[in-house]
Amino acid sequence: MPAQHLPGGVRAQAAGRVRRAAAAALSLAALAVGATTAAGPASAVPRTAAAPAAGCGAAHRIEQKLSTGTTWRMCWHYDSKAGLVLEDVSYRPKGEPRPIKILNSARLGQIHVPYDDGEHEYDDLTGQGFAQGLMELAPGECPGGSIKPVRVPDGDPRHPDVKGLCTTTRSRGHAYRMSDLATGRPHQTQGKDLLVYTVNQVGWYEYITEWRFRDDGTVDMNVGATGSLSFDDYDARDGRGWPIGKGAADYSTSHSHNVFWRLDFGLDGSSRNRVEQYDSTVSAPAGHQEGPSARTTRTKITKELAADHRTYRWWRVVSATGRNKDGHARSYELVPGPSTRYPGRSFTRHDMYVTQYDPCELFASNNPGCAAGHPSSVDKWVGGQTLTHPVVWMNVGFHHIARDEDQQPMPVHWQGFSIAPRDVTAMNPLTPADLAWQNGHWKWRG
Numbered sequence: 001m002p003a004q005h006l007p008g009g010v011r012a013q014a015a016g017r018v019r020r021a022a023a024a025a026l027s028l029a030a031l032a033v034g035a036t037t038a039a040g041p042a043s044a045v046p047r048t049a050a051a052p053a054a055g056c057g058a059a060h061r062i063e064q065k066l067s068t069g070t071t072w073r074m075c076w077h078y079d080s081k082a083g084l085v086l087e088d089v090s091y092r093p094k095g096e097p098r099p100i101k102i103l104n105s106a107r108l109g110q111i112h113v114p115y116d117d118g119e120h121e122y123d124d125l126t127g128q129g130f131a132q133g134l135m136e137l138a139p140g141e142c143p144g145g146s147i148k149p150v151r152v153p154d155g156d157p158r159h160p161d162v163k164g165l166c167t168t169t170r171s172r173g174h175a176y177r178m179s180d181l182a183t184g185r186p187h188q189t190q191g192k193d194l195l196v197y198t199v200n201q202v203g204w205y206e207y208i209t210e211w212r213f214r215d216d217g218t219v220d221m222n223v224g225a226t227g228s229l230s231f232d233d234y235d236a237r238d239g240r241g242w243p244i245g246k247g248a249a250d251y252s253t254s255h256s257h258n259v260f261w262r263l264d265f266g267l268d269g270s271s272r273n274r275v276e277q278y279d280s281t282v283s284a285p286a287g288h289q290e291g292p293s294a295r296t297t298r299t300k301i302t303k304e305l306a307a308d309h310r311t312y313r314w315w316r317v318v319s320a321t322g323r324n325k326d327g328h329a330r331s332y333e334l335v336p337g338p339s340t341r342y343p344g345r346s347f348t349r350h351d352m353y354v355t356q357y358d359p360c361e362l363f364a365s366n367n368p369g370c371a372a373g374h375p376s377s378v379d380k381w382v383g384g385q386t387l388t389h390p391v392v393w394m395n396v397g398f399h400h401i402a403r404d405e406d407q408q409p410m411p412v413h414w415q416g417f418s419i420a421p422r423d424v425t426a427m428n429p430l431t432p433a434d435l436a437w438q439n440g441h442w443k444w445r446g
Contacts, residue, residue, distance in 0.1 A: 056075030056087070078134070078151070084198045089101070089219075096429075100322070109260035124202050133200045133202055144168050147166055170195050175190065193212050203230065204227055205230075217421035220416065277313065279297055279312060280313075309339075316334065333421075353382055355385075355391050364395070
């Protein structure tokens with residue numbers, strides 16, 4: 001993730017100067033400052049948080065019916081450390097009688113930034129004012145959509161409301177294409193997405209926190225970093241930086257960005273979801289087999305878990321109550337994106353954690369909301385508890401070794417993952433009516 005921090009104590013002061021300058025230049029860049037209140041269910045919110053209104057009013061409700069027939073609904077509020085928090089997320093595909101709830105809440109869980117030279121290390125959400133850096137968006141940044149005002153309680157009192165939340169729709173290209181073997185007719189649909197995003201400034205760079213809700217039920221969660229390389233970091237003297245500019249006089253310090261997301265699933269309205277792991281092994285051809293064979297096994301995860309991605313491994317979160325029209329349990333599969341796992345800290349050494357729900361456990365590191373003596377990082381919360389209300393933590397890392405093309409401005413670098421519906425509907429929710437008869441089989445129709 002391209003971005004650089006200001007060194008040490010200079011960082012917070014300089015960041016403030018950057019934000020004040022940006023606010024003064026509002027007509028040029030439509031920038032402003034902000035902050036907010038924390039999350040988790042209203043029944044047990046840490047004292048640093050302000051609970052969202054029950055059921056959420058119109059100002060904090062997002063509802064969008066996409067042109068392909070899918071409707072997404074959710075509530076939002078803005079956390080004083082995590083920034084945008086989405087709650088009560090539901091999905092109603094075409095043909096379903098009612099919305100299908102997916103998530104109780106979805107939020108960033110931390111952005112951890114250690115430098116290669118060991119001189120600096122930051123927790124941007126809980127230590128560097130991420131939420132207070134909410135930026136005002138210009139109309140051109142939210143084409144075809146609307147920009148919602150966000151009340152920023154801990155931000156600049158002169159500008160408590162920031163027009164910083166974009167909701168819009170985007171085309172993503174083919175959702176599917178197939179040629180009907182009986183008629184030769186092609187079937188194709190262009191996919192549509194609901195896009196919800198904010199931009200938060202931390203020091204010299206800006207994070208775009210993007211939630212993309214597809215019409216096929218998939219949710220893409222991404223953080224993109226852009227902005228500027230910090231000239232104060234052109235001082236890598238340990239041989240591990242990268243030369244920026246003319247010759248080899250200035251070296252940009254390399255660093256990592258470890259982004260965590262916290263997902264509290266509520267499939268079909270219940271938090272008592274199951275977590276399952278699937279592993280496949282491939283064996284060489286035997287006997288008269290034409291090729292290698294593969295066998296897939298399921299492991300039910302009943303205790304808290306710290307896990308890593310491997311070839312032929314995947315996980316899903318399974319509904320305890322809901323089934324699709326075929327009688328199959330609804331679930332969502334966790335689909336990882338590219339990641340560079342950072343080995344320097346215990347909490348970044350795994351790609352995924354599953355913990356038993358605890359209302360104070362909101363940030364993967366430097367977690368401020370729990371009582372004294374409670375461990376402050378997600379790896380310490382995996383203590384063998386039985387999972388009755390699992391919370392999923394995804395960790396996606398990027399090692400940023402700067403390049404000349406990172407200046408100026410820095411191209412957006414994205415990192416993230418997806419959750420994809422598995423048996424949520426009996427068929428592809430975008431299936432055209434004249435193919436709906438092909439559920440579970442295919443044969444020529446007389």
